[in-house]
Amino acid sequence: MKYLLPLLILTNCLIIQGVLEWLVIGKVTEYGQNVTLFCNVSHCCPKDSGWDMWTPQQRTLFIDVKTGRPNRKYDGKVLKDGYTLVIQNLTEKDLNVSYSCLYGVTYGEIKFLLEEDVFTTISTTPPKNTTGNAKLSPGEIASIITGIIMVFVLVLICIYFLIQRYRGSHTGEISDIKEKITKVESEQEEFKQNIIKEEEKHADLNERVMKIEKEEEEVIPKNVRGIVSVRMATHTLELEFSLERSGNNSSNFSSL
Numbered sequence: 001m002k003y004l005l006p007l008l009i010l011t012n013c014l015i016i017q018g019v020l021e022w023l024v025i026g027k028v029t030e031y032g033q034n035v036t037l038f039c040n041v042s043h044c045c046p047k048d049s050g051w052d053m054w055t056p057q058q059r060t061l062f063i064d065v066k067t068g069r070p071n072r073k074y075d076g077k078v079l080k081d082g083y084t085l086v087i088q089n090l091t092e093k094d095l096n097v098s099y100s101c102l103y104g105v106t107y108g109e110i111k112f113l114l115e116e117d118v119f120t121t122i123s124t125t126p127p128k129n130t131t132g133n134a135k136l137s138p139g140e141i142a143s144i145i146t147g148i149i150m151v152f153v154l155v156l157i158c159i160y161f162l163i164q165r166y167r168g169s170h171t172g173e174i175s176d177i178k179e180k181i182t183k184v185e186s187e188q189e190e191f192k193q194n195i196i197k198e199e200e201k202h203a204d205l206n207e208r209v210m211k212i213e214k215e216e217e218e219v220i221p222k223n224v225r226g227i228v229s230v231r232m233a234t235h236t237l238e239l240e241f242s243l244e245r246s247g248n249n250s251s252n253f254s255s256l
Contacts, residue, residue, distance in 0.1 A: 020108030022101050024117050028090060035094070035118045037085040039101030039108060047104035049083040051076065054098035054110055061085065090118065 026036030041049070048064040051074075062068040065076030065083050075086040085101070087094050095115055101108040 020101055020103055020106055022085075022099065022108060022111065024113075025084070026086075027118055027120050029120055031090050031092070033090055035087045035090050035113075037087070037099060037101075037113075038079070038082055039084070039103070040082045041101075041103050042081060044080065044082050045078045045103070048102070049076075049078065050102040051085045052100045052102060054100070056098070 020039060020041065022037050022039045024035065025038045026034065028035055037051075039049070039051075045066065049066060050063045050068075051061040051065070053059045053061055061074050062076050062085070065085075066078055068076065070076070073088055075088065077084050077086070083101075085099070095113055095118065098110045098112050100110040
């Protein structure tokens, strides 16, 4: 008896699970069109009517198509004997994955959605990017955002290094210019000092010249006075000699 109740529950679950089955009722001829899956439920649908996708992780598309909000990728409707899942803008990513419908607490069969299930003839046409109908998955959106952030960061790094390089080159040029200015100022200061020294030499030379000229002015008159005195003395002697000679001549004449 103790094994009878679990056995009945397990049998009941297996029977209930086998009741729900979905099938494709709206096939397409190419990618980009809408595919409709139908879950067969009698007297639908007072209970929650949901859909799951398995990749293989379970992803809930709708908990209840009656209250769930449709989006750009998935939609659903309630019909008389079941409810639907509309896969919009069909792409290759929508195929070769499993889907299941859930009614209340009853799980339906998990089945793969294959190309031969959705196309009236097997299409080799690649998916079309129809503007306004295509919707990126969260993973694709995250990848795009990550790529944009990485590009932005790389651009910032490049700009930073360019700025540092620009600053480094100009810092070197500024240092060279400052060094040249300092050198020129030093040469100018040295030139000024040389000019001051030359001016001092000229001033000293002028002072010495003036001193020499002054000494000459003082020495020359004395020499002139000496020469005049000598000449006067000589003239006096000549006069005396002449007078003496004249006196001698007079005495000679008187003796005669």
